[in-house]
Amino acid sequence: MGQRILLNADEINIILHRLACQLVENHTDFKDTVIIGIQPRGVFLAERIIKILQEEYEITDLNYGHLDITFYRDDFRRGEKPLEANKTKIDFIVEDKKVVFIDDVLYTGRSIRAALTAVQSFGRPAEIELLSLIDRRFSRHLPIQPDYNGRQVDAINEEKVKVNWKENDGEDVVYLVSK
């Protein structure tokens, strides 16, 4: 099993700032926008971006939640192990809001498909956008594309993209792991 670095800490930092900047470009004051991190790994990315929005763009009044998609997945009873749920925390209604989903890696698109269904439990959003740090293009099973994209990666199915965050894994780095 080998791994090589796709993005190092500096590159990640530059990308995060660009993504935050792009969000501000489209959402300005975030008055009608809600940001939703997809559990479990999207939450770290979402919190980083929110930190930049708050500290560098002084957007303080942000609606932010996390969404767990476990109960909406399409592979229930198909895997080896039962699916483990995470906490959903959305204490606002998404009705008529612009929703931005944030997830670290966009791969088959099935998680986002599940998230699209899951978020309907909290109302009917005006629109939904997707922000991802890594886009594994050519691996999609569903017609889903990111609106904001950190880095496109060509990886074969046997390879795995691993995103590590300082607060959880000790360092900011993205690996491509081959089995």
Add this chain to the structure above:
Amino acid sequence: MSELSVNHLLGIKYLNEEDIELIFKTADHFKEVINRPIKKVPSLRDITIANLFFENSTRTRLSFELAEKRLSADVVNFSAASSSVKKGETLIDTVNNILSMKVDMVVMRHPNPGAGIFLSRHVKASIINAGDGAHEHPTQALLDSYSIRERLGGVAGKKVVIVGDILHSRVALSNIFALKLQGAEVKVCGPKTLLPKHIESLGVSVETNLKKALEWCDVANMLRVQNERMDISYFPSTREYSQQFQLNKKLLESLNKEIVVMHPGPINRGVEITSDVADAENAIILDQVQNGVAVRMAVIYLLASKINR
């Protein structure tokens, strides 16, 4: 994630501590789900569940049905009163007929102890025991422990007294197993005639004086006197039972401490508990009912995830 060590929920006796922890952790997520504007998840779209009730029930049956529907399972209901059981069909035949219509899971309440265990050995479906005679009622015990955990932050080390008709109560037996498994201290309290012989062998202590039992406990679980299961008279009169074993305001106020009051329902107001106590702030009777749906969703979800894998 770990998974349940069992393929059926026949009784708490067959579970281990990790199973209970897993059920509670999963129930936490479902409790969040049932408090959403839209209280439903699509997890069990391709699962069909039969609710077989060979004995009357309102709360448990409704709770199971809601839990199943909030997981998007297809549900068929069956009650013995309107079925071919009356025409002499055996339990296995009844259930196999239902299963041949492609049912994946059976929730069953039955007046005979061990009916669920018997069924699990003879039919191909995941069985959940919703009460079998005076034996076990595992989901009730799980939701009771879940409610204690929610109110007091944990079950381990807590002192719980179960008051009333222990002899005929499946709730008592399942609760004793569940509470002991989680490290609580358990006492049973009631008239001697309604306390089974050798109950101490389950690791519980016995008290026949309600006031003393209440002074000892953190939680009092008040059970109903099950008149329908009594073939002989176990105490002189309901009035006398109430005088000795009723939880009322005067008794609670004499304790100099707050205790949590529970009741699995249905309540016989004025017999085992008075209205002012049942409706007071430290009674978590309606929390128990709400948690019942979340806990049953967790049990069904975890068992369903083991079907055909």
